[in-house]
Amino acid sequence: MALQIYNTLHRRKEPFRPIEPGKIRMYVCGITVYDYCHIGHARVMVCFDAIVRYLRSQGWDVTYVRNITDIDDKILNRASENGEPFDALTARMIDAMHADERALGVLPPDIEPRATGHIDDILDMIGTLVDGHYAYAADNGDVYYRVRRFPDYGKLSGKNPDELLAGARVDPDAAKEDPRDFALWKSAALGTVGWPSPWGWGRPGWHIECSAMSTCHLGATFDIHGGGPDLPFPHHENEIAQSEAATGKPYVHCWMHAGPVRVDDEKMSKSLGNFFTIREVLEKYNPEVVRFFLLSSHYRSPINYSEANLREAKAGLDGLYFAIRGKIGRDTSVAIAPFAVEEMRGNAYFQRFVQAMEDDFNTREAITLMQELAGSINHCARAGEDWSQQVRVLVGIGATLGILQQDPEDYFKTCVGQGGLTAGGSALVGFESGLTVDQLITERNQARANRNFASADAIRDQLKAAGIVLEDSGKETRWRRE
RNA sequence: GGCUGGAUGGCAGAGUGGUCAUGUAGCGGACUGCAACUCCGCGUACGCCGGUUCGAUUCCGACUCCAGCCUCCA
Numbered sequence: 135m136a137l138q139i140y141n142t143l144h145r146r147k148e149p150f151r152p153i154e155p156g157k158i159r160m161y162v163c164g165i166t167v168y169d170y171c172h173i174g175h176a177r178v179m180v181c182f183d184a185i186v187r188y189l190r191s192q193g194w195d196v197t198y199v200r201n202i203t204d205i206d207d208k209i210l211n212r213a214s215e216n217g218e219p220f221d222a223l224t225a226r227m228i229d230a231m232h233a234d235e236r237a238l239g240v241l242p243p244d245i246e247p248r249a250t251g252h253i254d255d256i257l258d259m260i261g262t263l264v265d266g267h268y269a270y271a272a273d274n275g276d277v278y279y280r281v282r283r284f285p286d287y288g289k290l291s292g293k294n295p296d297e298l299l300a301g302a303r304v305d306p307d308a309a310k311e312d313p314r315d316f317a318l319w320k321s322a323a324l325g326t327v328g329w330p331s332p333w334g335w336g337r338p339g340w341h342i343e344c345s346a347m348s349t350c351h352l353g354a355t356f357d358i359h360g361g362g363p364d365l366p367f368p369h370h371e372n373e374i375a376q377s378e379a380a381t382g383k384p385y386v387h388c389w390m391h392a393g394p395v396r397v398d399d400e401k402m403s404k405s406l407g408n409f410f411t412i413r414e415v416l417e418k419y420n421p422e423v424v425r426f427f428l429l430s431s432h433y434r435s436p437i438n439y440s441e442a443n444l445r446e447a448k449a450g451l452d453g454l455y456f457a458i459r460g461k462i463g464r465d466t467s468v469a470i471a472p473f474a475v476e477e478m479r480g481n482a483y484f485q486r487f488v489q490a491m492e493d494d495f496n497t498r499e500a501i502t503l504m505q506e507l508a509g510s511i512n513h514c515a516r517a518g519e520d521w522s523q524q525v526r527v528l529v530g531i532g533a534t535l536g537i538l539q540q541d542p543e544d545y546f547k548t549c550v551g552q553g554g555l556t557a558g559g560s561a562l563v564g565f566e567s568g569l570t571v572d573q574l575i576t577e578r579n580q581a582r583a584n585r586n587f588a589s590a591d592a593i594r595d596q597l598k599a600a601g602i603v604l605e606d607s608g609k610e611t612r613w614r615r616e
Numbered sequence: 617g618g619c620u621g622g623a624u625g626g627c628a629g630a631g632u633g634g635u636c637a638u639g640u641a642g643c644g645g646a647c648u649g650c651a652a653c654u655c656c657g658c659g660u661a662c663g664c665c666g667g668u669u670c671g672a673u674u675c676c677g678a679c680u681c682c683a684g685c686c687u688c689c690a
Contacts, residue, residue, distance in 0.1 A: 145620075163690075174690045208688070292619045293686075362690025367619085393621095394684060404689045430639090431629070436622085436683065446628060446640055453639080456653060490630090498630055502638045509638095516655055587649060594651070605652045614652090 137492045139358070140434060142366055142389040143290055147494055150388065152357055157195045159352040160186070161386075163344060163361035163369070164246070166203040167227035168212045170411040171234050173439050174395045174402060178362050180425050181392050181433040181497075183240040184535050188491050191475050191534045199351050200243040201344060202228060205250050205337055210327060220327055221250075234412040237421040239536045245351050249343040253329045256338045256346040259380050260318045260331075268379040271333045272309040275321025281314040284375045290389060291367035316372055318342045341372035345380070348373075354381035360390040393431075396438045410439065419444050420550050426451040426537055429497040450505065454528070455542045457508035461515075461525050463541035470522060472529035481527050483507050487534075497535065504531055504538075546614030571602060575611045578604070 137150040152158055162182050165175055186198050203209075204224040213220040235242070249256070260277055263269035268284065271277050281287050287295045298314050307313070317339035322328040328335045348356065354377070361370065370389065377385040395402055402409045415424055427447035431437045462470045478484035483503055490499035507528045514521040532538025540548075574593050581589040594604055597613070605612045 142620095165690080172690080176690090178690045288619095291685075294618080297618060298686080363684060364689060365685095367685060392690070395690080396683085401684080402689090405687085409689085434621085435629085438628090443628065449640060450628095459653085496630075499638090502630065505639060506637090512654055582649080585649080591650060598651095603652060606648080606650090607653075612652090 138494055139388055139390065140494050141387075142391050143386075145292075148388070150357075152194075153355065153387065156193070157197070158189060158358060159197050159356035160199065160358040160360065161344070161348040161352055161356060162198070162200045162243070162359070163365055164200040164202050165231055166206050166208060167224045167231060168206070168209040169227065170413060171231050172402075172409040172411050173397075173415055174362060174409065176234070176238060176412050176415070176424065177395050177428050177433075177437070178360075178392050179235060179240045180238055180428040180536075181495075182360055184429055184497060185433075185495050187241070187536055188495065188534050192488070197245070197352065198243045199245045199247065199348065201347050202231075202246060202248045203340070203343065204228070204248045205327070206340060230413070234416075237416055238412070238425050239422065239539075241536075247347045247351060249338060249347070252343065252347050252350060253338065255350045256342050257329075257331055259342060259346045259349070259376065260333075262380045263318065263376065266379060268376075269318055270311065272311075274309040275334050275336065276309060276317050277319035277333050278310055278315040279318055279372065279376060280311065281316070281375065282312055284379055286378070287314075287375050288371065290371050290374055293367060293371070316341060316368065318376070341369055342376055344369070345373050345376040345385075349377060349381065354383040354385070356386060358388045358390060359386040360392070363391055363394045366391055391434070393434045393436045396436055398440050399438055402439070415439075416550075418550065419448065420451075420545075420548055422537060422540065422545065423448045423451055426501070429535060429537070430501050432494075432496055432498050434494075450501070451537070452546075454504060454508050454532070454538055455540075455545050457511045458525050458528060458538070459542040459546070461511075461521065462529060463543060465541065465543050468522070470526055470529075472533055473526045475530070475534075478527055478530050481523075483524075483527055484531065487531050491534075500531065500535060504528060507531075543612075543614075549615060571597065571613050575604065575613065579611060 138147045139150050140147045162178070165171060171179075182198075182200075186196055189196050202224075205220070209220050209224060213223040216223060232242075260269060263279065264271070264277065267280065269277055269279050281295065288298070295314065319331060319333055319336050319342075320339055321334050321336040324335050328337045348359070359370070359373075366389070374385050397408050397410065400406070400408060412424075419427075423444065424447075427439075427444055428437070430447060430450065437443075460466055461468060473481075473484075483506075486503050487500050490496040490503065493499075507524055511521045511524045511528065513519075514524065529538055574597060578590045578593040581587070581593070597604060601616045602613050603616055605614070
């Protein structure tokens with residue numbers, strides 16, 4: 135089955151046709167770095183990360199660009215509130231973003247361009263637009279895009295330009311010829327943050343940077359442009375207008391947009407203030423659980439961030455790790471390397487996985503079949519049948535989604551919160567006696583050997599209260615965190 | 617008001633013109649000193665009204681409700 139992707143531009147799934155055989159050039163709108171990344175950012179990062187991992191596993195030569203917006207009014211305002219230079223703020227937030235990404239298992243994009251690193255490209259594109267009368271310098275020193283000059287305006291978001299005019303929410307700036315026009319260049323007072331330009335000292339508008347950076351790194355026309363759910367209008371609509379007017383070529387073949395994240399069934403937004411940062415979320419949940427949660431719905435569906443849903447995600451991922459526990463990893467005598475993709479081709483589960491992913495990246499279906507595979511492994515293990523092939527396929531599929539790659543014992547022992555994204559050792563966090571779990575297990579097993587079950591159960595309860603579950607299997611006692 | 621997309625079992629969430637989603641929670645049983653893990657079994661799901669069809673949750677139309685965007689936001 136050939137790859138099908140839902141294209142926002144045409145509002146339907148379409149067979150994917152690369153511009154250049156075997157290659158995919160892809161740009162995803164990244165973060166404006168004035169604050170910590172929130173769970174909505176995490177969804178975009180994780181979904182496109184899984185998509186790119188999958189595409190590469192199928193042999194596509196993907197060039198993945200995701201930008202950083204590091205100059206913008208929000209950044210300037212926040213820096214001024216903090217009383218620090220804007221680039222000190224952005225440097226700090228970029229570091230934090232990279233740390234969040236690493237925690238969530240998000241691989242870095244191939245190219246991560248920054249707006250401030252492309253001022254010349256931005257200026258060039260604005261110049262081209264002004265020369266072509268697609269843009270004009272206003273009396274206030276700003277340069278605006280002339281929306282009326284671009285007949286296709288609205289084709290991505292399905293908006294009628296005339297109705298936009300009637301719409302009450304466009305900014306009726308006196309300097310603009312038309313309320314729909316948007317800023318390409320914002321003038322700024324000398325001595326404030328800015329760059330010289332033919333139109334005076336200033337800084338770029340929000341939309342132009344993506345047009346300039348994507349064209350610079352991927353060419354005038356490229357395959358896929360992605361982003362969050364609030365981007366089709368106006369951001370991507372404006373990108374199309376700028377780029378197609380400037381280059382005279384079609385901008386993007388396929389537009390992909392992730393669905394929104396809700397919080398406890400309410401819209402999450404900056405203005406409502408009900409958003410959670412990634413680091414807040416990781417105080418409460420294992421990062422891999424968060425990734426699993428994000429992938430357990432289709433990327434275009436709305437998802438609801440809630441305690442109950444995260445708990446369920448944990449139970450789901452636990453189930454996968456239980457299935458491979460004791461069968462793979464450094465604590466087992468059986469060292470099993472996951473299958474390479476080519477080895478998995480003949481496997482029925484893997485074929486279902488490919489089929490699900492080729493159908494607009496249906497990661498929910500992919501996870502479902504991983505769960506079925508886990509069930510089959512458990513069944514085989516109980517029946518004394520060979521499970522080794524299935525385990526390798528399960529872990530191989532997991533690799534393609536960026537999950538299930540930890541040693542199961544590390545996963546089960548990872549201590550969440552308390553500032554730690556670290557796998558817990560045997561030290562018992564929050565336990566006053568200073569005893570380790572292993573010491574208590576030894577003590578309890580002595581009690582069990584003496585059939586002193588009251589003491590044994592007291593230790594079990596004590597550990598349970600500290601969030602640690604003991605599991606007696608054969609002669610061995612293992613532990614994990616709840 | 618305009619533009620999109622939805623409505624599936626307690627919950628989450630795929631999918632399909634006609635015998636099964638799956639997971640999770642719950643219940644019963646097996647296993648276990650007690651547990652955990654695991655296994656086996658159970659529960660008459662497809663918003664509402666029409667239409668097409670031998671047959672619709674799945675296709676078509678109306679209706680109701682919900683969400684996202686139209687304003688900073690991924």
